[in-house]
Amino acid sequence: MNTPTLRYSAFTTDPSGGNPAGVVLDARAMSDADMQRIATQVGYSETAFLLPRSDGAFDIRYYSPLAEVSFCGHATIAATVAHAERYGPGERLLHTRAGQVRVFVDEALMVTLVSVQPQVVPLGAGDLDRILAALGWRSDELDPALPPALAYAGAWHPVIFTATRARLAQLDYDFDALAALMAQRAWTTVNLVWRESAQTFHARNPFPPGGVVEDPATGAAAAALGAYLAVHDALPAQRAFTIHQGDDLGRPSRLAVAVPQDPRAGIRVGGTAVKIEAS
Structure with missing residues (x-):
């Protein structure tokens, strides 16, 4: 081969x-x-x-x-x-x-x-408690305007908004506990998000099911976030926004997301890629 x-x-x-x-x-x-x-x-x-x-x-x-x-x-x-x-x-x-x-x-x-047709459904209180326990986060550190939920645009992701960028920057979670929960629920990553403005979001995505502590850029989660924001009437007027991800890992990534008037038509996620030369 x-x-x-x-x-x-x-x-x-x-x-x-x-x-x-x-x-x-x-x-x-x-x-x-x-x-x-x-x-x-x-x-x-x-x-x-x-x-x-x-x-x-x-x-x-x-x-x-x-x-x-x-x-x-x-x-x-x-x-x-x-x-x-x-x-x-x-x-x-x-x-x-x-x-x-x-x-x-x-x-x-x-x-x-x-993306494929997205879905957004509630996140059970028990599952939220288990996620927060694994993260070492408190419920009063979350953004009350953007409630936790499950979102899908090809893969399932809990979407959890923190109230501050400082909380997002401090990510040191219980790998085994979160991996076990995510395996039980067939979730791909947990999408942890902070809203800087209507057009700019910062995200981190733990990915223990893949054996990876954190994803520096997660296109499927970006699409799922677009669906979440549409359902919660939290999109900017132009229905497009940018996600900053990977900054805390030293691998900055920028994901452009656009949501059509009918999100069932699929969420648009844009970007480019560059070849990594063999060392």
Whole structure:
């Protein structure tokens, strides 16, 4: 098997920033076990495996170092940029385990993905208590204007708003306790957010189910946040905003999110990616 595994960092133009992802552009000859082995060897939060179809679309699989995940935004951005560098810009249709995702790439290799239909549902009080206990956070440190909830745009994420940037900066959680809860509930990351302004949000995403302490940029969670804000009537007038993520890890990432008037049409998440050269 001679298919190379590429390495790109998404939601950044600097290889030392963003969220790294492995990319395999043609995985049709690979088994599930092959993909999992490669993702484990690469060690990034996700590796994306493209499987070109006869109709011009792609099947795509995403693996963390520990398990397959249904959808991954940053690996989608990375894989699409890698493919566009070789085959040109344009639209790609990706068949993910979560559903169809359309991706648009312009001449500057800026990518916009359109999520599957989102959902937002309540987060049970018991689950919130367990999350806060694992984080070492108190309920009075949360933003009372933006209540905790579960949001989905390809993967499920608890969305929890803190009242201050200082609280968000202090993240030292019980890995095993949070991992156990997230495995029970089939959550991908916990999206911890602080609202700086109507157009600017800061986020951190613990990712223990993938064997990763924290994700520097989480496209699926960004899309889920867009759905959450729409449901809670908390979007800015232009229905678009920016997420700052990865700053506390020294890997700054910027995610652009746009929400259509009917969010059921899919949340737009935009960014680019840059190749990580082999050392």
